[in-house]
Amino acid sequence: MLSNIGSILILSVLSLSLLIIYNSYLDLKNNNQLIKKSIYSLSLFQITFTILSFFTLIVGFIYSDFSIINVYENSHSEKPLFYKIAGSWGNHEGSLLLWINILVLFSYLFLIFNHKHNKKFRLYTLIFQNFLILGFIIFLLINSNPFSSIYPVPLDGLGLNPILQDPALAIHPPLLYIGFVGCSIYFSAAIASMLSEYSGKQFALAIKSWVQISWVFQTLGITVGSIWAYYELGWGGFWFWDPVENASLLPWFAISALMHSVMVLEKRNTLYEWVIILCLLTFILSVTGTFLVRSGILNSVHTFANDPSRGLYILLFLSLMVFTSLIIFFKKRKKEIYSFKSSSKETFILANNWFMVFFLATVLIGTIYPIFLDVITGAKVSVGPPFYNTVIIPLVIPFLLLMTFGPQSSWIKSKKKTLYKTFYILLGAFIINSTLFYFFGSFGFYSNLILITATFLILHSVIDAKKSIKNRKTFEYPRIISHLGFGMLVFFIGINHHHSIETDFNLKVGETKILYGYELFFENITIEPNKNYKSIIGDFKITDLKKNYTQYLNPEIRVYTNPETLTYEAAIKSKISSDLYLTMSNVTRSDFYNIKFQNKPFMIWIWISAFTIALGGFVQLILKKNEK
Amino acid sequence: MKNKFSKIIIFGFVISFLSIFWLGLKKDNSYNTKDLIGGKITNFQLRSIYNSDLITEENLKKNQFTLINFFASWCAPCRLEHKYLVKLVNQKKNIKILGINFKDKKNNAKTFLNELGDPYYFVAEDTDGKASILFGIYGIPESILIDKELTVIKKIIGPIDQEKLEEIFRLIK
Numbered sequence: 001m002l003s004n005i006g007s008i009l010i011l012s013v014l015s016l017s018l019l020i021i022y023n024s025y026l027d028l029k030n031n032n033q034l035i036k037k038s039i040y041s042l043s044l045f046q047i048t049f050t051i052l053s054f055f056t057l058i059v060g061f062i063y064s065d066f067s068i069i070n071v072y073e074n075s076h077s078e079k080p081l082f083y084k085i086a087g088s089w090g091n092h093e094g095s096l097l098l099w100i101n102i103l104v105l106f107s108y109l110f111l112i113f114n115h116k117h118n119k120k121f122r123l124y125t126l127i128f129q130n131f132l133i134l135g136f137i138i139f140l141l142i143n144s145n146p147f148s149s150i151y152p153v154p155l156d157g158l159g160l161n162p163i164l165q166d167p168a169l170a171i172h173p174p175l176l177y178i179g180f181v182g183c184s185i186y187f188s189a190a191i192a193s194m195l196s197e198y199s200g201k202q203f204a205l206a207i208k209s210w211v212q213i214s215w216v217f218q219t220l221g222i223t224v225g226s227i228w229a230y231y232e233l234g235w236g237g238f239w240f241w242d243p244v245e246n247a248s249l250l251p252w253f254a255i256s257a258l259m260h261s262v263m264v265l266e267k268r269n270t271l272y273e274w275v276i277i278l279c280l281l282t283f284i285l286s287v288t289g290t291f292l293v294r295s296g297i298l299n300s301v302h303t304f305a306n307d308p309s310r311g312l313y314i315l316l317f318l319s320l321m322v323f324t325s326l327i328i329f330f331k332k333r334k335k336e337i338y339s340f341k342s343s344s345k346e347t348f349i350l351a352n353n354w355f356m357v358f359f360l361a362t363v364l365i366g367t368i369y370p371i372f373l374d375v376i377t378g379a380k381v382s383v384g385p386p387f388y389n390t391v392i393i394p395l396v397i398p399f400l401l402l403m404t405f406g407p408q409s410s411w412i413k414s415k416k417k418t419l420y421k422t423f424y425i426l427l428g429a430f431i432i433n434s435t436l437f438y439f440f441g442s443f444g445f446y447s448n449l450i451l452i453t454a455t456f457l458i459l460h461s462v463i464d465a466k467k468s469i470k471n472r473k474t475f476e477y478p479r480i481i482s483h484l485g486f487g488m489l490v491f492f493i494g495i496n497h498h499h500s501i502e503t504d505f506n507l508k509v510g511e512t513k514i515l516y517g518y519e520l521f522f523e524n525i526t527i528e529p530n531k532n533y534k535s536i537i538g539d540f541k542i543t544d545l546k547k548n549y550t551q552y553l554n555p556e557i558r559v560y561t562n563p564e565t566l567t568y569e570a571a572i573k574s575k576i577s578s579d580l581y582l583t584m585s586n587v588t589r590s591d592f593y594n595i596k597f598q599n600k601p602f603m604i605w606i607w608i609s610a611f612t613i614a615l616g617g618f619v620q621l622i623l624k625k626n627e628k
Numbered sequence: 629m630k631n632k633f634s635k636i637i638i639f640g641f642v643i644s645f646l647s648i649f650w651l652g653l654k655k656d657n658s659y660n661t662k663d664l665i666g667g668k669i670t671n672f673q674l675r676s677i678y679n680s681d682l683i684t685e686e687n688l689k690k691n692q693f694t695l696i697n698f699f700a701s702w703c704a705p706c707r708l709e710h711k712y713l714v715k716l717v718n719q720k721k722n723i724k725i726l727g728i729n730f731k732d733k734k735n736n737a738k739t740f741l742n743e744l745g746d747p748y749y750f751v752a753e754d755t756d757g758k759a760s761i762l763f764g765i766y767g768i769p770e771s772i773l774i775d776k777e778l779t780v781i782k783k784i785i786g787p788i789d790q791e792k793l794e795e796i797f798r799l800i801k
Contacts, residue, residue: 297652311653319646326642330635371652504702505736586704594702 002060003068006147009053013104014137016046017130024123024130035111035119039126043108054088054097056148061088066152070094070146076157078532086170092294092310093146095173100140102181103133110185110210117198117206124192125185132184135317143313168228172221177500179218180251180286185210187283190276191325195330204266207279209624211262215255216617222248223610230603231572238606241388245396246367247289250360254282257356259617260349268346273333274353280325285360287318295570297371298501348406355399362391393446396490400453401426404460407476426456451494457487474623482616489609492602501599513595519543520597533560538584538593540571555584663775669696669778672750676710677734683726683750685778691801693723693781696772697748697763700732701740709787713747716793723800727751730760730768773799 020042027036057070061084066072074091075084089098107129114122140146186207193203225248225388230238239245258278291297295311366383373379374529404426461484468476499608501516513520523539536557543550573580581598632785673684688694697713699706713725727748729737741751754760763772764783773782773796781799784792 291649295653297649310651315646315649315653321647322642326639368648372648375648375651506701596705 001067002056002065003147003149006053006056006060006068007145008425009049009056010137010141010145010147012049013046013053013100014044014141014357015136016049016134017137020046021127021130021134024127028120028123031467032175033119035122039123040111043111043126047104047108050101054101057094057097058085058088061085064157066155066157067149067151068146069148069150072150072154072157074157075221076532080531082167082170090169093140093144095177096136096140096144098174098177099181100133102177103129103136103184105189106182106185106210107133110189113209114206117202118196120196121189121192121198121203124195125189128188128191129185132188133322135320137338139310139313139317143310151333162601166228166232168224168231171544172228175217175224176221176248179216179221180248182210182214182217183255183283185249185284186279187321187325190279191328192504194276194328195334199272200269202265203272204262204275204560208262208266209315209621211255211259212617212621215252215259216614216621218248218252218255219610219614219617222252223607223614227607227612231568231570238603241383241385242365244293246363247292249363250367251285253284253356253360253363254278254285257353257360258282260352260356264346264349270346276329278353280329281368284318284322284325287314288320291315292367293320302333313610333457345406348402351402352406353607354398355395355402358395359392362388393450397449397453399444400450400457400487400490404453404457404487407464407479407483425511447494447498454487454491454494458491460486478616478620478623480616481619482613485609485612485614485616488612489606492605492609496600496602496606499601502596503598504594504596508591508593514545515597516599517545518597518599519545520595522595532557533558536586540582542582551580553580553582555582557584557586576604577601665780665783666754667780669763669772669774669780670757672762674728674754677729677737677751677753681750683752687750688726688774688778689718689776691724692776695723695725695796696728696763696774697725698728698730698754698760698763698768698770700730700768701736702732703730703768707740707744709769709789710744710747712788712790714745714786716796717747720797720800723796724749726739728754728760728763730765731757755799 020039023036023039023042027039030036035183057068059065060068060071061075062081064071064075064077064084070091070093074094075087088094094193108124109128110129111122189203189207189210193199193206200204218602222245225245226238229240229245255278258275260269261275265275291311291314294314297311298371366387369383370381405423461480464476465480465484468474468480503515505513507513507520507522509522511522511527519542521541521543523541526539528535528537536559537554538556540553540555541550542553551573553571553573555571556593558567558569566583568583570581570583572582578599578601581596581600583596585594585596654755669685669688670752671685672733673682675682695713695716699710717725725748727750729751731754737753741748752759760768769787771784772780773784774780782796788796
């Protein structure tokens with residue numbers, strides 16, 4: 001029953017897309033300044049039906065309608081309600097439906113919010129956005145229909161992969177999708193801009209807010225994913241340079257570059273061509289990322305969602321997108337004359353873009369190099385942290401410096417004096433750093449430089465914040481907040497990296513172990529039955545011998561029944577200054593448990609920093625709303 | 629002219645990227661050891677976990693058959709397979725087992741062997757795991773069976789059980 005309703009809704013969305021494309025095309029030839037009413041109504045129907053189809057799927061999950069294959073494969077009648085709901089987008093088919101929802105949502109919002117802009121530009125955007133919607137609906141229907149039914153109806157479902165049963169993971173995909181799929185709207189807008197010749201400052205104004213929205217959501221989505229990995233995977237880290245993490249980072253670099261250069265386009269009416277390239281690139285990279293993750297071409301923690309036949313379709317679609325945008329780009333491009341003064345703000349922003357492109361290229365190469373090598377020579381390799389650390393770390397230093405200097409300069413041409421002043425501060429920082437390195441040399445040269453430049457950026461941001469509060473320059477807040485967040489992020493990652501304690505060993509109940517100034521006492525083991533799993537909980541008493549301070553940690557081993565899986569839950573005590581991290585795993589046929597004990601300084605601050613970066617973008621959106 | 633050239637470059641670049649992706653899709657992605665079998669073990673040099681003795685590939689030529697076993701004290705399945713390794717050296721005299729201690733602490737490894745028995749004729753350390761990777765190991769436990777000429781006869785991924793043990797018996801008969 002639900003399966004039929006869902007399928008009918010999807011088919012209606014498909015036909016509405018076709019109707020919107022057809023009507024918009026007719027309306028292009030109409031000389032009327034306003035877009036036809038009927039297009040608005042069609043779009044409203046489209047968004048309503050799309051959202052309804054998603055609700056239908058959620059209802060299927062809530063009431064455990066196992067006649068829907070997707071519910072049968074990913075849910076179980078005994079699962080807690082929250083995870084039943086989250087389960088609807090925790091699988092490939094459901095997440096694709098969510099993806100379509102966001103495509104349609106952005107299409108609708110762009111139509112109604114950008115009414116001040118050129119009609120032709122808006123219609124072309126609508127047409128291309130609906131081509132994207134069509135592409136994904138066809139994919140959904142032929143290959144990944146979440147409403148496919150099964151007969152006879154199974155008695156119970158197979159259950160959701162337990163490592164996905166986590167609050168952070170329930171919100172991680174929606175956040176990330178809003179971020180990634182949101183990029184589609186300025187992909188369409190960029191093509192529309194080229195076709196309708198609606199360029200320059202006006203184009204920048206039309207896409208700016210959309211870029212910021214998707215940037216905020218991408219930043220949040222990546223952060224939440226990292227938090228999930230830290231708390232749930234039990235590896236004690238927050239970033240592994242896993243191919244899937246990289247896939248999410250690629251569009252983020254492009255969009256961060258775009259967010260900066262769109263400002264140049266708005267203020268100085270230049271860099272139009274580059275902004276278009278970035279608009280196209282951001283969404284192309286999002287789809288490339290999806291391809292890499294969903295096709296199973298790369299192996300990683302997200303391999304729950306792979307299937308080569310899906311990969312083929314996404315690849316086909318990706319190729320179509322890339323070639324269409326390239327052909328239109330080369331047909332419509334116009335020569336631009338750039339005249340930048342070397343110390344102007346636009347030069348610094350351009351420099352930011354070079355760095356972003358460099359980081360992007362590094363991560364892209366590291367991620368797809370294994371595929372290339374496998375295809376060409378058949379060798380299997382994986383590219384790990386050493387590659388990224390070696391290539392990226394040295395460049396973080398000048399990057400941080402530019403983030404500090406850049407905002408001090410002004411548009412067109414800045415006074416030399418202010419720049420000299422900051423330069424002196426930097427010189428001072430460099431001398432302090434070199435002296436410290438010479439005498440202590442504890443971190444290594446690069447790490448020292450990174451910490452100093454990060455501190456420099458933090459201090460400067462704080463000084464800037466004071467100044468702009470005094471002078472009531474509210475427009476500077478977002479930049480200061482995000483840059484401050486980035487400085488903090490680098491700083492805390494640096495400290496965390498160098499002062500983490502990590503060790504593992506085997507221990508029996510009743511035994512004590514002393515290491516790095518901590519005493520670990522394995523007091524007891526208890527077994528607790530839960531709704532859909534059984535927990536084996538360890539009681540550990542941990543005493544900080546220096547401070548004579550005791551706390552209890554309870555790592556868990558969870559035995560899930562549907563499907564039968566073991567997961568290891570880390571016990572984490574987060575404090576302002578550091579995290580104690582303990583995981584325990586059973587050693588087969590022995591009384592020993594393998595214990596992994598870590599002390600990680602400033603973990604919470606890494607999350608706070610990442611959220612601060614996103615907060616900057618959020619503040620900008622609010623400020624902009626108040627301006628109107 | 630210049631414009632045309634850059635167009636060709638960009639299109640060529642994009643096409644090659646996409647076609648590599650396409651080829652990558654068609655490839656069988658599951659890990660298999662087909663290529664390793666029949667290949668030869670090449671130069672290596674590893675240090676013992678007990679003293680400063682070294683072992684090289686020359687050393688293995690003296691054994692009729694060698695099973696190179698990758699293990700660690702922190703690896704639960706390694707514990708599981710250990711008794712089969714002990715069984716193997718007790719029952720067959722024509723095979724020796726070289727243990728390579730993967731990403732482990734020496735003392736933990738020694739305790740492990742004291743507790744469960746030591747079937748190895750040499751235990752080599754590989755603290756950072758690099759040597760094991762050169763052997764083509766992607767997770768432990770794994771074992772490689774080679775003959776006198778250092779040719780790989782069989783590679784076993786995962787713990788050795790009764791069934792796999794019998795297969796080894798057949799191969800070294």
